[in-house]
Amino acid sequence: MPLTNKFHAPDVFLKAIRGHPYSMGDAHFSVTGLIGPPQVGRLRKQHRNQIVSDVRDEVWKLLGSGVHAVLEGHGDGLTEQRFFAECDGIKISGAVDHIKNGQVSDYKVTSVWSTLRGVNPNWEAQLNMYAWLMRQNDMEAKSLQIVVICRDWMKSRADQDNYPSSPIVPISIPMWSNEEQQDFITERIRVHTAENTIECTAEERWARGAYKVVSVDDPHTTAGKRYDTIKDAAAYINKRKTGHFKVVDADDVKYVRCESWCEVADFCPQWQGEKT
Ligand code: SF4
Numbered sequence: 001m002p003l004t005n006k007f008h009a010p011d012v013f014l015k016a017i018r019g020h021p022y023s024m025g026d027a028h029f030s031v032t033g034l035i036g037p038p039q040v041g042r043l044r045k046q047h048r049n050q051i052v053s054d055v056r057d058e059v060w061k062l063l064g065s066g067v068h069a070v071l072e073g074h075g076d077g078l079t080e081q082r083f084f085a086e087c088d089g090i091k092i093s094g095a096v097d098h099i100k101n102g103q104v105s106d107y108k109v110t111s112v113w114s115t116l117r118g119v120n121p122n123w124e125a126q127l128n129m130y131a132w133l134m135r136q137n138d139m140e141a142k143s144l145q146i147v148v149i150c151r152d153w154m155k156s157r158a159d160q161d162n163y164p165s166s167p168i169v170p171i172s173i174p175m176w177s178n179e180e181q182q183d184f185i186t187e188r189i190r191v192h193t194a195e196n197t198i199e200c201t202a203e204e205r206w207a208r209g210a211y212k213v214v215s216v217d218d219p220h221t222t223a224g225k226r227y228d229t230i231k232d233a234a235a236y237i238n239k240r241k242t243g244h245f246k247v248v249d250a251d252d253v254k255y256v257r258c259e260s261w262c263e264v265a266d267f268c269p270q271w272q273g274e275k276t
Helices: 011-018 031-035 038-046 055-072 121-136 178-193 230-239 256-261 269-275
Strands: 078-087 090-100 103-110 143-150 168-173 211-215 222-227 245-249
Touching: 011 055, 031 090, 031 121, 031 178, 038 178, 055 078, 055 090, 055 103, 078 121, 078 178, 090 121, 090 178, 103 121, 121 143, 121 168, 121 178, 211 230, 222 230, 230 245
Parallel strands: 103 143
Antiparallel strands: 078 090, 090 103, 143 168, 211 222, 211 245
């Protein structure tokens, strides 16, 4: 991928980023690719040589790679083990950070904020797909956890409200049944291999205020604030003791990923179509 350096980082950063090419072997999809939006995956493949990134936008991945590289050298059990398996003729690959006595761990270098919102659905899907991959390779996953390394943790805020006591935060991830894991993977393969590209959802676009709750009797009456996910909007309705409400799409939604973070935004018919 062509790399720019608009903000004049020292050359060593360019070399380090270029020196960390990602590989998923000869698989059709990686676990994270299957969890991600089909449209992003397809545009990424189609425009592989045209997508340009800047050092500024790659540095957090570099930090994550560094943490993984250091921890890989010290974990007992299996570390950075890549698994392959086929489902419906599609080869899937996933690299598991650490396995010890059946406990599967994945490291995430990210913000404190991401630990405060409960279990991230994508993390839950990723770990359960690893459990599925392990089962196809005659290994059993007994428990799943994400270990967050908080890059912005502040000691002065430790233990206040829900703020973590340490920058290292292990989070237990629910294990799905074998059938749930299989159904999820089958469905993700279906959406990624569908003939027509499926547009990104509001959640996949990191929409801010995508949904609102309105009265069933008077749809012009909005109740509560705007919500980023249908789940959050539905939770608001469930808490109400009286009235009949439904969730509807809001106008003037801010799509954070499309605006600032999607590497294929310039080639995306959905986003470019909305901008014109
Ligand atoms: S620009 Fe937005 S809608 Fe288009 S592929 Fe990226 S995330 Fe999806």
